[in-house]
Amino acid sequence: MSEVKKSRMKPRLGQLMTQKGGMYVAEALKRADATLETLREPSLTGIDAYIAALDALLASGLDDAALIEALYARSGDIVSLSGAERSTAVQVAARSLCDLLDEADGLSPSALAGVKVHVASIKLLHRAPDNPALQAPILQGLASVLEKQRGEGKAQG
Amino acid sequence: MQPSQYINLDKARALIVDDNPQSQDIIVGVLTSFGLRNVVRKAGGLEAQDELKYQSFDLVLANGALPDLDGYDLTRWLRREADEANRMTPVILLTSHTRRSLVEKARDCGANFIVTKPVSPAVMLERILWVAKGDRLFIECEAYVGPDRRWRNLGPPVEFPDGRRRDDQSIELGEAGGQNMSQDELDALIKPMRSIA
Numbered sequence: 001m002s003e004v005k006k007s008r009m010k011p012r013l014g015q016l017m018t019q020k021g022g023m024y025v026a027e028a029l030k031r032a033d034a035t036l037e038t039l040r041e042p043s044l045t046g047i048d049a050y051i052a053a054l055d056a057l058l059a060s061g062l063d064d065a066a067l068i069e070a071l072y073a074r075s076g077d078i079v080s081l082s083g084a085e086r087s088t089a090v091q092v093a094a095r096s097l098c099d100l101l102d103e104a105d106g107l108s109p110s111a112l113a114g115v116k117v118h119v120a121s122i123k124l125l126h127r128a129p130d131n132p133a134l135q136a137p138i139l140q141g142l143a144s145v146l147e148k149q150r151g152e153g154k155a156q157g
Numbered sequence: 158m159q160p161s162q163y164i165n166l167d168k169a170r171a172l173i174v175d176d177n178p179q180s181q182d183i184i185v186g187v188l189t190s191f192g193l194r195n196v197v198r199k200a201g202g203l204e205a206q207d208e209l210k211y212q213s214f215d216l217v218l219a220n221g222a223l224p225d226l227d228g229y230d231l232t233r234w235l236r237r238e239a240d241e242a243n244r245m246t247p248v249i250l251l252t253s254h255t256r257r258s259l260v261e262k263a264r265d266c267g268a269n270f271i272v273t274k275p276v277s278p279a280v281m282l283e284r285i286l287w288v289a290k291g292d293r294l295f296i297e298c299e300a301y302v303g304p305d306r307r308w309r310n311l312g313p314p315v316e317f318p319d320g321r322r323r324d325d326q327s328i329e330l331g332e333a334g335g336q337n338m339s340q341d342e343l344d345a346l347i348k349p350m351r352s353i354a
Contacts, residue, residue: 002298002299002300003298004296004297004298005296005297005298006294006295006296006297006305007294007295007297008291008294008295009245009291009293009294009295009304010291011215011245011246011247011288011289011291012169012215013169013215013216013247013285013288013289014289014290014291016165016166016167016168016169016215017164017165017166017169017286017289018165019165019167019168020165021165021167022163022164022165022166022167022192023163023164023165023192024160024161024162024163024164025158025159025160025161025162025163025164025282026160026161028164028190028191028192028278028282029160029278029279029282031190031191032186032187032190032191032278032281032282033278034190035186035187035189035190036183036186036187036278038186039179039182039183039186042179042182043179043183046179072254073222075254076222076253076254077177077180077253079253079254079274079275080177080179080180080183080253080274080275081179081180081183081275082275083183083274083275083276083277084275091275094253095253095254095337096337098253098254098337099254099337102254102256102257102258103257
């Protein structure tokens, strides 16, 4: 068995944080929420651009591996900015697209159809008001698409 | 985390590594709202590595996926090969999606925590307070260098010669199943707790 060395972590951060000055946690969180509010519109515009990038990639004619990688990166970018949306629906849909692409061996016609359904759903949910009655069937549909792809993946083995 | 708790990040120095400029803006915005003034931004792992060779930091926040050297490998390098000044620096990894193929790497790279995107200020501040507390041991062995992955710091059980209790979670990682991991699941991954069963 290899030797295990243990030492106590004493991060300088801990010492700095207890120095005089600073602010209350409640104040810090309030300020952070206000900052995120100022970044809301740029983030939503960023999502617009990433959705357009997904469409452009689907029409690009890239080979499967490169296309999967690029689509995965853009859907991850949408997740990153999805805190700006009024609900978590875009985040859920974009994560589902990440799952689908991560688990895809290649882009079979049904996998490609699954990707397109996800992109269309993200477009529908983006900038939409928080309406669970509208979002639930869309997200349920995406979950079914993912399950179907997983089933096909297992069957292919 | 109590609302009445006082924090001072005025003099702390943080390195933010993210290739998405807007995501970088969000992280920097949140950190500056917490009072952190000294923030260095980098878009890639190799650039960050260069910065870490010459500057010391009190906190590193890195995206898991990066175009050149990813956040997991950057953390692994930091823990094993970086200068003493940075080797134990708290690292929080950010991820919009954890790939199945990277689950093991994420667990074993030596990060203090993994936080899912989109960034939530409350989660971020809580994790910063946790890493600042420094109540975890730093473990160095052939297979792993980084903060103790046993969250409760119970120490090795003397009654079991192989160092594992009967009710510890398995050392083997099962195949990931279901939807993408939630924040709670990622926390459980990076700080495995004793099984309740």
